[in-house]
Amino acid sequence: xLKKLFGYGCLLLLAAPGLLRAELTIEITHGVDDPTPIxxxxxxGAQLPENISRITQEDLRRSGLFRPIPxxxxxxxxxxxxxxxxxxxxxxxxxxxxxxNSVMREGQFEIxxxxxxxxxxxxxxxxxxxxxxxxxxxxxxxxxxxxxxxxTGIRGAFSTRVAYITSMGSGDNITYRLMVxxxxxxxxxLLLESKEPIxxxxxxxxxxxxxxxxxxSGRPAIYRQKLATAxxxxxxxxxxxxxxxxxxxxxxxxxxxxxxxxxxxxxxxDLQSRQFTRLTRHFSIDTEPNWMPDSRSLIFTSDRxxxxxxxxxxxxNNRVERLTFTGNYNARPRLAQDGRxxxxxxxxxxxxxxxxxxxxxxxxxxxxxxxxxxxxxVAPNGxxxxxxxxxxxxxxxxxxxxxxxxxxxxxxxxxxxxEPAWSPFLN
Amino acid sequence: xKTQNLxxxxxxxxxFGLLAGCASTQPSDEAGDVATVPDETVETGVVDDxxxxxxxxxxxxxxxxxxxxxxxxxxxxxxxxxxxLRIHAESLxxxxxxxxxxxxxxxxxxREYNMALGERRANAVKxxxxxxxxxxxxxxxxxxxxERPAALDSNESAWSLNRRVELN
Numbered sequence: 001x002l003k004k005l006f007g008y009g010c011l012l013l014l015a016a017p018g019l020l021r022a023e024l025t026i027e028i029t030h031g032v033d034d035p036t037p038i039x040x041x042x043x044x045g046a047q048l049p050e051n052i053s054r055i056t057q058e059d060l061r062r063s064g065l066f067r068p069i070p071x072x073x074x075x076x077x078x079x080x081x082x083x084x085x086x087x088x089x090x091x092x093x094x095x096x097x098x099x100x101n102s103v104m105r106e107g108q109f110e111i112x113x114x115x116x117x118x119x120x121x122x123x124x125x126x127x128x129x130x131x132x133x134x135x136x137x138x139x140x141x142x143x144x145x146x147x148x149x150x151x152t153g154i155r156g157a158f159s160t161r162v163a164y165i166t167s168m169g170s171g172d173n174i175t176y177r178l179m180v181x182x183x184x185x186x187x188x189x190l191l192l193e194s195k196e197p198i199x200x201x202x203x204x205x206x207x208x209x210x211x212x213x214x215x216x217s218g219r220p221a222i223y224r225q226k227l228a229t230a231x232x233x234x235x236x237x238x239x240x241x242x243x244x245x246x247x248x249x250x251x252x253x254x255x256x257x258x259x260x261x262x263x264x265x266x267x268x269x270d271l272q273s274r275q276f277t278r279l280t281r282h283f284s285i286d287t288e289p290n291w292m293p294d295s296r297s298l299i300f301t302s303d304r305x306x307x308x309x310x311x312x313x314x315x316x317n318n319r320v321e322r323l324t325f326t327g328n329y330n331a332r333p334r335l336a337q338d339g340r341x342x343x344x345x346x347x348x349x350x351x352x353x354x355x356x357x358x359x360x361x362x363x364x365x366x367x368x369x370x371x372x373x374x375x376x377x378v379a380p381n382g383x384x385x386x387x388x389x390x391x392x393x394x395x396x397x398x399x400x401x402x403x404x405x406x407x408x409x410x411x412x413x414x415x416x417x418x419e420p421a422w423s424p425f426l427n
Numbered sequence: 428x429k430t431q432n433l434x435x436x437x438x439x440x441x442x443f444g445l446l447a448g449c450a451s452t453q454p455s456d457e458a459g460d461v462a463t464v465p466d467e468t469v470e471t472g473v474v475d476d477x478x479x480x481x482x483x484x485x486x487x488x489x490x491x492x493x494x495x496x497x498x499x500x501x502x503x504x505x506x507x508x509x510x511x512l513r514i515h516a517e518s519l520x521x522x523x524x525x526x527x528x529x530x531x532x533x534x535x536x537x538r539e540y541n542m543a544l545g546e547r548r549a550n551a552v553k554x555x556x557x558x559x560x561x562x563x564x565x566x567x568x569x570x571x572x573x574e575r576p577a578a579l580d581s582n583e584s585a586w587s588l589n590r591r592v593e594l595n
Contacts, residue, residue, distance in 0.1 A: 197574035244539040264543040285543040332537035
């Protein structure tokens with residue numbers, strides 16, 4: 001009893017600051033025309049602190065590729081393949097069925113779950129996942145990842161995270177926060193709060209650290225912070241700009257922007273030797289570097305051609321090559337993990353949208369229909385991207401699939417949300 | 428009950444004291460600013476501030492614009508900006524002091540590009556002042572990009588107010 005009361009007390013304490021935070025909820029605005037009907041049956045057995053099947057349903061729904069069948073329509077609740085009457089599920093039009101059961105073993109929940117194909121009556125897989133109560137959401141996302149991959153052939157990215165910046169207030173009284181949540185917006189964590197701007201969060205390739213820009217000293221400086229311990233370190237603090245850090249996929253170096261020599265230039269910072277190497281040499285603005293998967297070249301924004309366009313730079317020989325030619329404003333490039341799909345902010349008829357360009361075929365597409373879109377960040381499986389946009393006066397996050405077929409908004413309840421950075425795979 | 432009332436009134440007194448404390452610091456700061464502007468009708472401002480000298484020289488820089496506006500994706504100074512900056516330059520030549528130029532951009536376009544744009548605008552102001560004979564070592568430049576808007580709306584009138592350099 002005492003323990004229970006104590007538990008409630010903690011909840012209240014946690015809930016109070018929670019009210020001030022910009023928690024995220026999902027609204028799907030557009031899905032594919034014919035999403036695959038799937039039934040994710042409520043788990044049997046030991047009760048978990050989270051509704052596992054509901055979380056999996058929402059994960060699959062958010063991908064835009066699936067239409068989860070509501071629990072209330074289900075005629076039975078099987079917990080393993082043997083208990084399934086396929087005609088119940090054919091009646092509901094379900095193409096796939098996920099059933100599972102949970103047992104408590106040595107303080108851990110052990111979930112055995114199966115994916116079944118309804119028309120053939122075949123079990124596609126049966127897997128086991130285990131974890132403590134506090135990892136309940138991770139267990140659910142694990143199930144979502146396995147189901148998604150088995151059906152689509154693409155690795156699921158539900159067990160990933162998103163870093164983003166929020167701001168609240170206006171004028172001289174603004175509070176900036178660096179936050180990290182699950183990719184579905186749940187489990188928000190505050191990493192840094194400041195009265196001075198925080199910008200440009202970027203992940204380490206192992207997803208255990210972030211680099212970002214903070215003005216907390218009165219000037220921009222680049223910091224890195226470990227997620228698990230909150231231990232942080234100031235990496236650069238030069239005169240002028242210290243911005244746009246990007247961690248190389250091999251983990252060894254950062255690309256960043258310094259204007260200490262009078263003009264914004266791209267530098268490479270070796271995390272081991274602590275040496276800076278200047279990579280660009282031009283009187284124009286060079287900024288927003290992002291590494292290619294090989295860690296040997298990077299893409300960046302430059303207005304050396306008279307307006308902002310995307311360029312590629314090969315580190316070994318400092319050779320620069322222009323990549324974008326559509327329109328007169330293309331900036332803040334990010335590459336999908338395939339190394340081929342470039343996404344960027346693109347101005348079209350005075351409006352700022354997110355666009356993609358296939359670096360092999362040159363195929364250029366505008367992906368979004370919202371306004372003032374910025375900061376695209378691609379999921380590690382390349383299926384979706386998150387970006388920041390405006391809803392009324394409010395900054396919100398939105399998502400679009402790389403084929404533009406699926407779109408949804410993640411509205412903030414309070415404050416502005418922006419600069420999402422999708423984490424790499426966690427393992 | 429009585430002690431509770433007493434506690435309450437004490438609390439109010441403390442709160443009021445806090446508020447009064449907060450409120451009082453602001454006007455006294457402003458009075459300090461006002462006092463440096465010679466104004467024949469306001470005597471109390473001068474009396475309050477013991478730090479003011481008897482100098483009656485009126486520096487035109489005090490009434491010149493300190494915010495300079497720019498066009499989208501541009502860092503070219505407009506004629507009204509250069510007019511005001513010439514006045515500041517003369518004042519800074521005569522009475523060198525440290526100044527800070529804060530460059531800003533509107534919300535359109537990307538954040539780090541706008542950081543660079545804000546710096547480019549502040550540097551344009553710095554270079555103009557230096558051409559007018561101001562010692563560059565007195566000039567500090569910082570860009571806030573689009574992170575500190577002066578106006579919050581998403582329309583051209585708000586954007587035109589946000590594309591600016593502030594001289595402090």
